[in-house]
Amino acid sequence: xxxxxxxxxxxxxxxxxxxxxxxxxxxxxxxxxxxxxxxxxxxxxxxxxxxxxxxxxxxxxxxxxxxxxxxxxxxxxxxxxxxxxxxxxxxxxxxxxxxxxxxxxxxxxxxxxxxxxxxxxxxxxxxxxxxxxxxxxxxxxxxxxxxxxxxxxxxxxxxxxxxxxxxxxxxxxxxxxxxxxxxxxxxxxxxxxxxxxxxxxxxxxxxxxxxxxxxxxxxxxxxxxxxxxxxxxxxxxxxxxxxxxxxxxxxxxxxxxxxxxxxxxxxxxxxxxxxxxxxxxxxxxxxxxxxxxxxxxxxxxxxxxxxxxxxxxxxxxxxxxxxx
Ligand SMILES: [Ca+2]
Numbered sequence: 147x148x149x150x151x152x153x154x155x156x157x158x159x160x161x162x163x164x165x166x167x168x169x170x171x172x173x174x175x176x177x178x179x180x181x182x183x184x185x186x187x188x189x190x191x192x193x194x195x196x197x198x199x200x201x202x203x204x205x206x207x208x209x210x211x212x213x214x215x216x217x218x219x220x221x222x223x224x225x226x227x228x229x230x231x232x233x234x235x236x237x238x239x240x241x242x243x244x245x246x247x248x249x250x251x252x253x254x255x256x257x258x259x260x261x262x263x264x265x266x267x268x269x270x271x272x273x274x275x276x277x278x279x280x281x282x283x284x285x286x287x288x289x290x291x292x293x294x295x296x297x298x299x300x301x302x303x304x305x306x307x308x309x310x311x312x313x314x315x316x317x318x319x320x321x322x323x324x325x326x327x328x329x330x331x332x333x334x335x336x337x338x339x340x341x342x343x344x345x346x347x348x349x350x351x352x353x354x355x356x357x358x359x360x361x362x363x364x365x366x367x368x369x370x371x372x373x374x375x376x377x378x379x380x381x382x383x384x385x386x387x388x389x390x391x392x393x394x395x396x397x398x399x400x401x402x403x404x405x406x407x408x409x410x411x412x413x414x415x416x417x418x419x420x421x422x423x424x425x426x427x428x429x430x431x432x433x434x435x436x437x438x439x440x441x442x443x444x445x446x447x448x449x450x451x452x453x454x455x456x457x458x459x460x461x462x463x464x465x466x467x468x469x470x
Contacts, residue, residue, distance in 0.1 A: 161189030279323030305426035317424025
Protein backbone atom coordinates (compact mmCIF):
# COMPACT_ATOMS: atom_id res chain seq x y z
CA UNK A 147 0.00 0.00 0.00
CA UNK A 148 1.36 3.41 -0.94
CA UNK A 149 2.10 5.66 1.97
CA UNK A 150 -0.42 8.43 2.28
CA UNK A 151 1.40 11.60 3.15
CA UNK A 152 -0.45 14.58 4.47
CA UNK A 153 -0.64 17.51 2.09
CA UNK A 154 1.08 20.69 3.17
CA UNK A 155 -1.39 23.56 3.59
CA UNK A 156 -0.18 26.65 1.74
CA UNK A 157 -1.37 30.21 1.37
CA UNK A 158 0.17 32.04 -1.57
CA UNK A 159 0.61 35.77 -1.01
CA UNK A 160 0.88 37.10 -4.53
CA UNK A 161 0.88 40.04 -6.96
CA UNK A 162 0.05 38.29 -10.26
CA UNK A 163 2.22 38.78 -12.32
CA UNK A 164 3.35 36.40 -15.07
CA UNK A 165 5.67 34.28 -12.93
CA UNK A 166 3.12 34.43 -10.10
CA UNK A 167 0.62 32.85 -12.51
CA UNK A 168 3.11 30.10 -13.21
CA UNK A 169 3.75 29.54 -9.49
CA UNK A 170 0.01 29.39 -8.72
CA UNK A 171 -0.53 26.81 -11.47
CA UNK A 172 2.45 24.74 -10.28
CA UNK A 173 0.97 24.83 -6.77
CA UNK A 174 -2.45 23.68 -7.99
CA UNK A 175 -0.74 20.89 -9.95
CA UNK A 176 1.36 19.70 -6.99
CA UNK A 177 -0.13 16.75 -5.09
CA UNK A 178 2.15 17.59 -2.15
CA UNK A 179 0.25 20.84 -1.52
CA UNK A 180 -3.23 21.91 -0.49
CA UNK A 181 -3.73 25.55 -1.50
CA UNK A 182 -6.02 26.93 1.21
CA UNK A 183 -6.13 30.48 -0.12
CA UNK A 184 -4.53 33.26 -2.09
CA UNK A 185 -3.85 36.66 -0.55
CA UNK A 186 -3.06 39.60 -2.77
CA UNK A 187 -0.64 42.49 -2.66
CA UNK A 188 0.65 45.32 -4.85
CA UNK A 189 3.93 44.85 -6.69
CA UNK A 190 3.71 43.78 -10.30
CA UNK A 191 0.30 45.51 -10.37
CA UNK A 192 -1.80 47.50 -7.87
CA UNK A 193 -3.59 45.40 -5.24
CA UNK A 194 -7.09 45.64 -6.78
CA UNK A 195 -5.75 44.26 -10.06
CA UNK A 196 -3.75 41.59 -8.21
CA UNK A 197 -7.05 40.44 -6.66
CA UNK A 198 -8.80 40.43 -10.02
CA UNK A 199 -5.92 38.43 -11.53
CA UNK A 200 -5.85 35.96 -8.64
CA UNK A 201 -9.59 35.29 -9.09
CA UNK A 202 -9.13 35.02 -12.86
CA UNK A 203 -6.27 32.50 -12.50
CA UNK A 204 -8.31 30.32 -10.14
CA UNK A 205 -11.26 30.43 -12.56
CA UNK A 206 -8.91 29.50 -15.43
CA UNK A 207 -7.75 26.51 -13.40
CA UNK A 208 -11.32 25.56 -12.40
CA UNK A 209 -10.47 26.07 -8.71
CA UNK A 210 -13.04 28.63 -7.58
CA UNK A 211 -13.28 26.64 -4.33
CA UNK A 212 -10.08 28.40 -3.21
CA UNK A 213 -10.74 31.74 -1.49
CA UNK A 214 -8.95 34.99 -2.30
CA UNK A 215 -8.41 37.61 0.41
CA UNK A 216 -7.44 41.07 -0.73
CA UNK A 217 -4.37 42.61 0.83
CA UNK A 218 -3.16 46.06 1.63
CA UNK A 219 -3.31 48.88 -0.93
CA UNK A 220 -0.58 50.82 0.88
CA UNK A 221 2.76 50.02 2.52
CA UNK A 222 2.98 49.24 6.23
CA UNK A 223 3.80 52.93 6.80
CA UNK A 224 0.70 53.85 4.76
CA UNK A 225 2.68 55.15 1.78
CA UNK A 226 0.53 55.32 -1.34
CA UNK A 227 3.37 55.97 -3.77
CA UNK A 228 4.10 52.38 -4.77
CA UNK A 229 6.59 50.83 -7.17
CA UNK A 230 4.55 48.92 -9.74
CA UNK A 231 6.42 46.71 -12.25
CA UNK A 232 3.96 46.94 -15.15
CA UNK A 233 6.93 47.27 -17.54
CA UNK A 234 7.89 43.68 -16.62
CA UNK A 235 4.46 42.00 -16.71
CA UNK A 236 2.28 44.29 -18.86
CA UNK A 237 -0.21 46.88 -17.66
CA UNK A 238 -2.71 44.10 -16.80
CA UNK A 239 0.01 42.07 -15.05
CA UNK A 240 -0.61 39.13 -17.37
CA UNK A 241 1.13 40.06 -20.61
CA UNK A 242 -1.60 42.44 -21.90
CA UNK A 243 -3.96 39.67 -23.00
CA UNK A 244 -7.23 41.52 -22.20
CA UNK A 245 -8.72 38.68 -20.21
CA UNK A 246 -12.40 39.09 -19.24
CA UNK A 247 -13.10 40.14 -15.64
CA UNK A 248 -13.53 37.25 -13.19
CA UNK A 249 -17.01 36.22 -12.08
CA UNK A 250 -15.98 35.65 -8.48
CA UNK A 251 -15.26 38.03 -5.63
CA UNK A 252 -12.69 38.22 -2.88
CA UNK A 253 -13.61 37.48 0.74
CA UNK A 254 -14.81 40.37 2.89
CA UNK A 255 -11.92 39.54 5.20
CA UNK A 256 -8.56 41.29 4.66
CA UNK A 257 -5.47 39.28 3.72
CA UNK A 258 -3.91 39.88 7.13
CA UNK A 259 -7.08 38.74 8.94
CA UNK A 260 -7.24 35.64 6.72
CA UNK A 261 -3.58 34.80 7.45
CA UNK A 262 -4.16 35.16 11.20
CA UNK A 263 -7.37 33.11 11.04
CA UNK A 264 -5.75 30.23 9.16
CA UNK A 265 -2.71 30.22 11.48
CA UNK A 266 -5.07 29.96 14.45
CA UNK A 267 -7.21 27.27 12.81
CA UNK A 268 -4.20 25.10 11.95
CA UNK A 269 -1.39 26.08 14.32
CA UNK A 270 2.03 25.10 12.98
CA UNK A 271 0.55 23.60 9.83
CA UNK A 272 0.21 26.46 7.36
CA UNK A 273 3.05 27.52 5.07
CA UNK A 274 2.85 30.98 3.52
CA UNK A 275 4.63 31.32 0.19
CA UNK A 276 5.17 35.07 -0.12
CA UNK A 277 5.72 36.11 -3.73
CA UNK A 278 5.31 39.88 -3.42
CA UNK A 279 6.10 42.73 -0.99
CA UNK A 280 5.66 41.61 2.64
CA UNK A 281 3.04 44.14 3.80
CA UNK A 282 0.27 41.60 4.48
CA UNK A 283 2.56 39.43 6.59
CA UNK A 284 3.80 42.41 8.59
CA UNK A 285 0.15 43.42 9.18
CA UNK A 286 -0.59 39.86 10.34
CA UNK A 287 2.27 40.13 12.86
CA UNK A 288 0.83 43.46 14.09
CA UNK A 289 -2.70 42.06 14.24
CA UNK A 290 -1.71 39.00 16.26
CA UNK A 291 1.69 38.98 18.01
CA UNK A 292 1.39 35.18 18.32
CA UNK A 293 1.18 34.82 14.50
CA UNK A 294 4.94 34.19 14.06
CA UNK A 295 4.72 31.18 16.40
CA UNK A 296 1.44 29.87 15.00
CA UNK A 297 2.32 30.02 11.32
CA UNK A 298 4.14 26.89 10.18
CA UNK A 299 6.67 28.45 7.85
CA UNK A 300 7.01 31.58 5.73
CA UNK A 301 8.86 31.03 2.47
CA UNK A 302 9.84 34.42 1.09
CA UNK A 303 10.84 35.33 -2.41
CA UNK A 304 12.87 38.32 -1.41
CA UNK A 305 16.29 39.82 -1.15
CA UNK A 306 19.58 39.72 -2.96
CA UNK A 307 22.24 37.95 -0.90
CA UNK A 308 25.80 38.84 -1.96
CA UNK A 309 24.58 39.84 -5.44
CA UNK A 310 23.12 43.01 -6.99
CA UNK A 311 19.41 43.67 -6.77
CA UNK A 312 16.99 43.78 -9.69
CA UNK A 313 15.41 47.18 -8.94
CA UNK A 314 18.82 48.81 -8.51
CA UNK A 315 22.23 47.48 -7.45
CA UNK A 316 21.08 47.35 -3.81
CA UNK A 317 17.54 46.06 -3.79
CA UNK A 318 15.39 43.17 -4.95
CA UNK A 319 11.87 44.13 -6.08
CA UNK A 320 9.71 42.47 -3.39
CA UNK A 321 11.80 43.87 -0.54
CA UNK A 322 12.06 47.28 -2.23
CA UNK A 323 8.24 47.34 -2.48
CA UNK A 324 7.91 47.64 1.31
CA UNK A 325 11.27 47.47 3.13
CA UNK A 326 9.74 48.39 6.52
CA UNK A 327 7.35 45.46 6.27
CA UNK A 328 10.20 43.18 5.20
CA UNK A 329 12.28 44.13 8.24
CA UNK A 330 9.31 43.38 10.53
CA UNK A 331 8.80 39.97 8.94
CA UNK A 332 12.48 38.95 8.84
CA UNK A 333 12.84 39.73 12.56
CA UNK A 334 9.44 38.44 13.77
CA UNK A 335 10.69 35.07 14.99
CA UNK A 336 8.72 32.86 12.59
CA UNK A 337 10.29 29.89 10.82
CA UNK A 338 11.44 31.78 7.73
CA UNK A 339 13.08 30.55 4.58
CA UNK A 340 14.26 33.29 2.23
CA UNK A 341 15.00 32.75 -1.42
CA UNK A 342 16.79 35.64 -3.06
CA UNK A 343 17.62 36.50 -6.63
CA UNK A 344 21.06 34.97 -6.11
CA UNK A 345 19.04 31.72 -6.34
CA UNK A 346 16.28 32.58 -8.79
CA UNK A 347 18.67 34.14 -11.33
CA UNK A 348 20.07 30.64 -11.75
CA UNK A 349 16.71 29.22 -12.82
CA UNK A 350 15.94 30.11 -16.40
CA UNK A 351 13.08 28.98 -18.60
CA UNK A 352 14.78 28.65 -21.98
CA UNK A 353 13.38 29.13 -25.45
CA UNK A 354 13.34 25.33 -25.80
CA UNK A 355 11.16 25.03 -22.69
CA UNK A 356 8.89 27.77 -24.02
CA UNK A 357 8.41 25.80 -27.24
CA UNK A 358 7.48 22.72 -25.21
CA UNK A 359 4.82 24.75 -23.41
CA UNK A 360 3.52 26.08 -26.73
CA UNK A 361 3.25 22.59 -28.19
CA UNK A 362 1.55 21.09 -25.13
CA UNK A 363 -2.17 20.29 -24.95
CA UNK A 364 -2.26 21.14 -21.25
CA UNK A 365 -4.48 24.14 -20.50
CA UNK A 366 -1.87 25.50 -18.09
CA UNK A 367 0.92 25.31 -20.66
CA UNK A 368 -1.23 26.92 -23.34
CA UNK A 369 -2.31 29.74 -21.05
CA UNK A 370 1.25 30.45 -19.95
CA UNK A 371 2.59 30.36 -23.53
CA UNK A 372 0.25 33.22 -24.35
CA UNK A 373 1.25 35.45 -21.46
CA UNK A 374 5.00 34.67 -21.48
CA UNK A 375 5.81 36.72 -24.59
CA UNK A 376 5.83 40.03 -22.70
CA UNK A 377 8.09 38.55 -20.01
CA UNK A 378 10.56 37.21 -22.60
CA UNK A 379 10.72 40.64 -24.25
CA UNK A 380 11.46 42.30 -20.91
CA UNK A 381 14.31 39.84 -20.19
CA UNK A 382 15.82 40.44 -23.63
CA UNK A 383 15.68 44.22 -23.07
CA UNK A 384 16.88 44.20 -19.46
CA UNK A 385 19.36 41.32 -19.39
CA UNK A 386 20.04 40.53 -23.07
CA UNK A 387 18.99 36.91 -22.52
CA UNK A 388 16.64 34.62 -24.41
CA UNK A 389 14.82 33.13 -21.47
CA UNK A 390 13.00 34.22 -18.32
CA UNK A 391 13.89 33.94 -14.65
CA UNK A 392 11.50 31.70 -12.71
CA UNK A 393 11.48 33.66 -9.46
CA UNK A 394 8.04 32.78 -8.16
CA UNK A 395 7.74 29.12 -9.28
CA UNK A 396 11.21 28.36 -7.88
CA UNK A 397 10.17 29.78 -4.52
CA UNK A 398 6.94 27.78 -4.60
CA UNK A 399 8.93 24.58 -5.18
CA UNK A 400 10.76 25.16 -1.89
CA UNK A 401 7.40 24.26 -0.30
CA UNK A 402 7.09 21.16 -2.48
CA UNK A 403 10.64 19.86 -2.07
CA UNK A 404 13.03 21.80 0.20
CA UNK A 405 15.88 19.48 -0.85
CA UNK A 406 16.10 21.29 -4.21
CA UNK A 407 18.14 23.96 -2.39
CA UNK A 408 20.73 24.23 0.35
CA UNK A 409 20.49 26.81 3.09
CA UNK A 410 22.51 28.78 5.59
CA UNK A 411 21.19 30.40 8.75
CA UNK A 412 21.64 33.87 10.19
CA UNK A 413 19.96 37.19 10.89
CA UNK A 414 18.60 39.32 8.03
CA UNK A 415 17.92 43.04 8.48
CA UNK A 416 16.57 45.32 5.79
CA UNK A 417 17.75 48.86 5.00
CA UNK A 418 14.62 51.01 5.05
CA UNK A 419 15.87 54.29 3.54
CA UNK A 420 18.63 56.03 1.67
CA UNK A 421 20.23 54.95 -1.59
CA UNK A 422 20.40 51.34 -0.39
CA UNK A 423 16.70 51.18 0.59
CA UNK A 424 15.58 47.56 0.32
CA UNK A 425 19.06 46.09 0.79
CA UNK A 426 18.99 42.78 2.70
CA UNK A 427 22.02 42.36 4.94
CA UNK A 428 22.75 38.88 6.27
CA UNK A 429 24.74 38.36 9.47
CA UNK A 430 26.11 34.83 9.63
CA UNK A 431 26.37 35.28 13.45
CA UNK A 432 29.89 33.75 13.42
CA UNK A 433 31.54 36.88 14.81
CA UNK A 434 30.91 38.48 18.19
CA UNK A 435 31.18 42.17 17.37
CA UNK A 436 32.64 44.59 19.91
CA UNK A 437 29.56 46.79 19.74
CA UNK A 438 25.87 46.01 19.96
CA UNK A 439 24.65 45.84 16.35
CA UNK A 440 21.18 46.07 14.85
CA UNK A 441 21.43 42.30 14.19
CA UNK A 442 22.16 41.38 17.85
CA UNK A 443 19.48 39.39 19.60
CA UNK A 444 17.30 39.07 16.51
CA UNK A 445 15.93 35.66 15.49
CA UNK A 446 17.74 33.79 12.75
CA UNK A 447 16.21 32.81 9.41
CA UNK A 448 17.23 30.35 6.72
CA UNK A 449 18.56 31.77 3.45
CA UNK A 450 18.97 29.63 0.35
CA UNK A 451 22.54 29.49 -0.96
CA UNK A 452 22.51 26.87 -3.75
CA UNK A 453 19.84 25.46 -6.04
CA UNK A 454 19.60 22.44 -8.32
CA UNK A 455 18.39 24.59 -11.21
CA UNK A 456 17.93 21.81 -13.82
CA UNK A 457 15.83 19.81 -11.33
CA UNK A 458 13.70 22.88 -10.54
CA UNK A 459 13.01 23.58 -14.23
CA UNK A 460 12.27 19.92 -14.88
CA UNK A 461 9.77 19.74 -12.02
CA UNK A 462 8.04 22.97 -13.07
CA UNK A 463 7.73 21.70 -16.65
CA UNK A 464 6.49 18.31 -15.49
CA UNK A 465 3.73 19.93 -13.44
CA UNK A 466 2.63 22.28 -16.26
CA UNK A 467 2.77 19.96 -19.27
CA UNK A 468 -0.17 17.87 -18.10
CA UNK A 469 -3.60 18.84 -16.81
CA UNK A 470 -5.23 15.42 -16.24
CA1 LIG B 1 5.36 37.95 -7.55
